[in-house]
Amino acid sequence: MKKLYLPLKQEDIDALTAGEGVLLSGTVLTGRDCAHKRICEYLDKGEALPFSPAGETIYYAGPCPAPAGKACGSCGPTTSARMDAYAPRLLDLGLKGMIGKGERSDEVCRSIVKNGAVYFAAIGGAGALYGNAVKESELIAFPDLLSEAVYRFTIEDFPCVVAIDSAGGNIYKRKRK
Template structure:
């Protein structure tokens, strides 16, 4: 088990390998489809992002509203591929890790290798369990997007698994290969 604290450095990522368990602590930022589209618009217009992306971690998540007295509602990962069109530019600008679930595009994997970033998997659907590791949540941009707004979360020991490391490894490919007993698929073609 490896412990990581944000913001992340290149050295932090050098020791990570596909399949490693990670406990992540510190500030991370939620962003989904609509927020990503706005972030990219800002960058193409040459304007500043609502947070400094250098060394940061984006969590693909849109939590449920918090019950009274709670920090946040349920907050599991959403499917990552929808953010693929926006991701390489964010990685180029200094984004060091993404938390989500599901497959990434070749372009994203290439950007992760070139600019040294990792993709960390959270367990999809374990939203109530994950919420217990979130200590603070603050809405920092795009309130009009509701669940899709950008929130700054402070997490403590968020359990993650390294899906893509900076060396080009891919846990989804490796894991499935290990347990596949059937040679039949669209993905192998």
């Protein structure tokens, strides 16, 4: 499987095709429902964000607490569609990658193409496998949100499938009756 390093480089993104498997290594930010809502509230008020999404990859995930001796507990992807309402704003701010599970709205698909970004599908339910691929974890923002807080993970060989590529190729729009 192709190895890919984060933060993503534009030429690496442009070389990806929907359907291909990749092993991701490097840093990602976590964020799910409540963190996205809060980020957009910051933007609505014109306040500075506690971190910049530019060039980053967001992993839609809320981990289990880390057991002793581990950087992270079980941590698979959550359903990306719930973040569809927020994703185009973050993409317009320079977000380059998203990791989650399941299909995205047409608006998100268009925004991915417009911003030269990519959406990776991790395998939902494989929480122990992905938790083990997290080597370091650092709290970045919103600690009151507990598992929904924003963490910076250092991941290693994180298996994903390119689900929506920067040219609009979409694994979910194939072969469905």
